Amino acid sequence: MIIANVIRPFSLMLLVFAALLFKPAAAEEFSASFKGTDIQEFINTVSKNLNKTVIIDPSVRGTITVRSYDMLNEEQYYQFFLSVLDVYGFAVINMNNGVLKVVRSKDAKTAAVPVASDAAPGIGDExxxxxxxxxxxxxxxxxxxxxxxxxxxxxxxxxxxxxxxxxxxxxxxxxxxxxxxxxxxxDNAGDRSVVTVPLAWASAADVVKLVTELNKDTSKSALPGSMVANVVADERTNAVLVSGEPNSRQRIIAMIKQLDRQQATQGNTKVIYLKYAKASDLVEVLTGISSTMQSEKQAAKPVAALDKNIIIKAHGQTNALIVTAAPDVMNDLERVIAQLDIRRPQVLVEAIIAEVQDADGLNLGIQWANKNAGMTQFTNSGLPISTAIAGANQYTKTAPSAARWRAP
Structure with missing residues (x-):
């Protein structure tokens, strides 16, 4: 019993001694107070405390004064070191080999600065x-x-x-x-949903043209491109596609609905004058294709818009076409007419027609006469040569200033 009482206190002392022996060492703390200290001395002190190798640029000079009443651990002490140098216009570059380099702040941006990422973003003044x-x-x-x-x-x-x-x-x-x-x-995409606005009465291409023209000043303003709505015409379904920021999108949609209204008269009439094509020839062609156009337009429109007839007539005296149709069909017909009314290729042919007769040519000939030696009258000549010579001599006597005829 006495031995047990002696062993028990001894075992307790061993346990206390073992606990003290294996107690983790407290984290080392550093003082952050410096007064009028040369900056290079300050860097050397921090280098020794943190056990870091520091390379100091020759341009790093000056004195620092820092007062702190708190003790800092190693991480806090390193951030304190970076902040002090930042205040005095210097920066620390952490090299890949663990060496620290102190340079002027304006030189740090061109140094071998580490590239940060989400996994290693850097801390504080690094x-x-x-x-x-x-x-x-x-x-x-x-x-x-x-x-x-x-x-x-x-x-x-x-x-x-x-x-x-x-x-x-x-x-x-x-x-x-x-x-x-x-x-x-x-860098936010925002809400740029696309809204389809079907049209009941107006043409999608015409509405987009008007809306774009009205929205031109907004596009040129100081608003960013993400806040300006875009409009595109889908002629196949006669609808307008609107995309953009919600407020701009709603403003454009309201404008489109105001334009999409039923006209007082169903369709409109235009007189189209032709330059090269013949109006009567185009009537049959346009009537055939207009029925196809109308079928395509009606398939994309509601029932209220199906009662639109197309009338095409020719006026021969003015070589013009009189067309009555809905605005969207009228636009298609005008494009077709413009493509058909073109000047056809032509060839210029010039000819000269002359009538040649040889009846009087048979009496043409030549007579020879000499003033001194006389003359010979051929029997197959119509005009005697003597008469011609006498007339020539008479002319020279009455008109001395004129050119005289002299026999050789």
Whole structure:
């Protein structure tokens, strides 16, 4: 019994000693108070406390003063080191081999800064580079806005690469994280649903043309492209497709419904003058194709729009066509008429018609006469040569100024 009482206290002392022996060592803490300390001495002190190899750029000079009454652990002490250097215009580059390099902040953006990611975004005042792809916003438009929020005079920079629509952002990890939050909110596709607006009376192509013309000033305004509605005509179903931001989309749909109203008269009449084609010849062709056009239009329209007749007549005196049809059919017929009323290929042929007779040509001939030697009168000649010579001599006497005839 006495032995048991002696062993029990001894065992308790062994347990206490073992607990003290295997108690984990407390995390080491560091003081963060410096007054008028040379900055290179400050860097050496931090390097020794953190057991880090630090390379100091020759341009790093100055003194620092920091007062803190709290003790910091290793991670807090390292962030304190980065923040102090940031305040005095310097930055720390964490190399791949674990070596730290202290340079001026404006030189850090061109140094071998580590590329951060979602898995390793960086902490606090670490200088990192982040590649941010964009989906719905143009990088060239967003980059100038982000530059105003980054420390461009120091370690920060924002550039864009247009072919792949990405942003390259360099700066303090905390600043880059804030910029990423802004980018995620801005790069939002929004609600750009497509709404189909069927038309009962108007032509889809005509309505789109009018809406586009009315919306031209809005497209040229300072509104971004994502807030401007787009309209496209589907002539097959006679409908208008509207896409865009909800408010713009509703405004365009209301405009389309105001334009899609029944006309006071069913159809309209136009006189189309032809230049090259013959009006009577085109009536048969247009009547045949107009029935096909009307069938296609009626298949896409409600019953209320089926009572539209097409009338095509020719006016021979003016070579014109008189067409009565619905506006959408009228547009199709005008395009067909313009393609048929073309100048046909022509060949210019020039000819000269002359009548040749040889009745009087048989009396043509020649006579020879000499003033000194005389003459010979051929019997097959109609006019005596002596008479011709006498007439020539008489002419020379009465008109001396004229050219004289002289026998050789």
């Amino acid at each position: 200088v990192v580079t982040r590649v941010v792809p964009l989906t719905n916003v143009a990088a060239r438009d967003l980059a100038p806005l982000l530059r105003q929020l980054n420390d461009n005079a120091g370690a920060g920079s924002v550039v864009h690469y247009e072919p792949s629509n990405v942003l390259l952002m360099t700066g303090r990890a905390a600043v880059i994280k804030r910029l990423l939050t802004i980018v995620e909110r801005v």
